Amino acid sequence: MDLCDYAAYQLVWMIKRKQVSACEVLESTLRRINAVDGMPGQIEGDRNAEPDKIHAFISLTAERARRQAQQIDQAIQAGEEVGPLAGVPFTVKDIFCVADTLSTAGSKILSNFVAPYTATPVARVEQAGGILLGKVNLDEFTFGSSNESSAFQPSPRNPWNTSRVPGGSSGGSAAAVAAGEGCLSIGTDTAGSIRQPAAFCGVVGVKPTYGRVSRYGLIAFGSSLDCPGPLARNVSDAALLLQIMSGVDPHDSTTANLPVPDYVTDLEKPIKGMRIGLSPDYFRITYVDAESGELDQQPIPDDYRQAIYRVAGRLAEMGADIVEEIPMPHTKYSIPAYFVISRVEAASNLHRYDGVKYGYRTQQAVNDLREMYRKTRGEGFGLQPKLRILMGMYVSAAQYSEQYYLRALRVRTLIRRDFEVIFDPNGKYRLHALLTPTTPTTAFPIAQVYGDSVLMQFADQLTVAANHAGLPALSFPCGFDSEGLPFGAQLIGPDFSEDQLLRLARNYELVTESDQWRKRLPPILRNV
Numbered sequence: 001m002d003l004c005d006y007a008a009y010q011l012v013w014m015i016k017r018k019q020v021s022a023c024e025v026l027e028s029t030l031r032r033i034n035a036v037d038g039m040p041g042q043i044e045g046d047r048n049a050e051p052d053k054i055h056a057f058i059s060l061t062a063e064r065a066r067r068q069a070q071q072i073d074q075a076i077q078a079g080e081e082v083g084p085l086a087g088v089p090f091t092v093k094d095i096f097c098v099a100d101t102l103s104t105a106g107s108k109i110l111s112n113f114v115a116p117y118t119a120t121p122v123a124r125v126e127q128a129g130g131i132l133l134g135k136v137n138l139d140e141f142t143f144g145s146s147n148e149s150s151a152f153q154p155s156p157r158n159p160w161n162t163s164r165v166p167g168g169s170s171g172g173s174a175a176a177v178a179a180g181e182g183c184l185s186i187g188t189d190t191a192g193s194i195r196q197p198a199a200f201c202g203v204v205g206v207k208p209t210y211g212r213v214s215r216y217g218l219i220a221f222g223s224s225l226d227c228p229g230p231l232a233r234n235v236s237d238a239a240l241l242l243q244i245m246s247g248v249d250p251h252d253s254t255t256a257n258l259p260v261p262d263y264v265t266d267l268e269k270p271i272k273g274m275r276i277g278l279s280p281d282y283f284r285i286t287y288v289d290a291e292s293g294e295l296d297q298q299p300i301p302d303d304y305r306q307a308i309y310r311v312a313g314r315l316a317e318m319g320a321d322i323v324e325e326i327p328m329p330h331t332k333y334s335i336p337a338y339f340v341i342s343r344v345e346a347a348s349n350l351h352r353y354d355g356v357k358y359g360y361r362t363q364q365a366v367n368d369l370r371e372m373y374r375k376t377r378g379e380g381f382g383l384q385p386k387l388r389i390l391m392g393m394y395v396s397a398a399q400y401s402e403q404y405y406l407r408a409l410r411v412r413t414l415i416r417r418d419f420e421v422i423f424d425p426n427g428k429y430r431l432h433a434l435l436t437p438t439t440p441t442t443a444f445p446i447a448q449v450y451g452d453s454v455l456m457q458f459a460d461q462l463t464v465a466a467n468h469a470g471l472p473a474l475s476f477p478c479g480f481d482s483e484g485l486p487f488g489a490q491l492i493g494p495d496f497s498e499d500q501l502l503r504l505a506r507n508y509e510l511v512t513e514s515d516q517w518r519k520r521l522p523p524i525l526r527n528v
Helices: 008-016 022-036 062-077 120-127 171-178 195-201 235-245 302-317 331-350 369-380 383-396 405-423 453-460 464-469 498-512
Strands: 057-060 089-093 131-136 184-189 204-207 227-232 275-278 284-288 295-299 321-323 433-437 473-480 486-492
Touching: 008 022, 008 062, 008 235, 022 062, 022 089, 022 131, 057 171, 062 131, 089 171, 120 131, 120 184, 120 235, 131 171, 171 184, 171 195, 171 227, 184 204, 184 235, 195 204, 195 473, 195 486, 204 235, 204 498, 227 235, 235 498, 275 302, 284 331, 302 321, 302 433, 302 473, 302 486, 302 498, 331 383, 331 405, 331 453, 331 464, 383 405, 405 464, 433 498, 473 498, 486 498
Parallel strands: 089 131, 089 184, 275 321, 275 433
Antiparallel strands: 057 131, 184 227, 204 227, 204 473, 284 295, 433 486, 473 486
């Protein structure tokens, strides 16, 4: 096994004991990137180039990483204290600012923007000894669920089948982790953008409670929904990364001034007596019929349903109490509410990109400032940002605000109340977590859904309710479908219950560690 395939916690143990060096781990990881990644995404790149490669990266900062690794090795040789992630290679979704690197948000309008400072979650990981490999691709400004909308092409592909999408918008992060291109990655989740690609790529992804991790330095999409979080190949690594990223930040007034529990120490504590819920509302998708305008329903595939029930069965073997028929009546309205709220917030956040202070500016001749704005945005934004600006301005206009925006906010409150009822420790259900599928399907083929904004959005129906409610949620692998594509199971818990969710997922890892499906590797790794 190559060094790049070891878990982060294993690498830290070996590096600190001088069994391997941080430089050796880094070079192993760079060789893997060279073997499987292919050309990085670039503006006006060929969407169909190298279809058998991953294309996770927008920019690879190899020399910067080598300097960091050398500093870690020198500190260890000198007997100095090093951090809990000493020498561990990680990637960052290119929606975070990192000082002196291109920070593009996957958009042409920021294709020349070099950040002057580093986002708090990234800075904390580097301070803990993490080695930054570079910035990975994403849907433009995180607007999408497949990673195909990036202005930097070719966009990432799924390591389990390169004709499939890796999910979005943190698809570059999930694909890189699954393919061994860094043990860890920092992504963001606005409607499921960590958990959905984690499920598609067979890795672990955590959306923390809103306010648990700082958003300082994150290029905003929906400010009331965005959550930075970790992606990793196993629960222990995800817990370690979340531990380092979490905590109050004076630069971000929305961070919670609460102590951060030790997510790592109690990971393998027994789960006997924990109450896990199953809801019929999470085993079907509700959508608007285009012809009738009425809500229609479709069950998730039977093999996916069976996979989730197998997870419940294994947790029950370990002493958890499984509670079925949990009502979540407002989950079906999550996507319509998200359509409205996220577009209003996106339109507001996108107004700062005008070609004046930073980023791309039109090279065409202009007569006045207004024309410069119009041409810069017309050339710099892709289709998805333009659609969100138009819709956001429409539904927030004075004459439509009550009809759309304020109604969506009320629906969000109802979604939150559904969770409060089932997690109430003195209520009828008294759940510690809700167990659901992460996605309605496994990874879909490239170009199959891209271009249909409504259909694309419904890929997030099972994840977005946690964003509306501000609750923590975790996706972890739980098997494969008949085509060899990963299933993802999701746990959603009460506010600041990340430790409970991680413990449940880790116990599931333990009880299934000898299962045959755990031995599978992404096909792209078979010949490296």
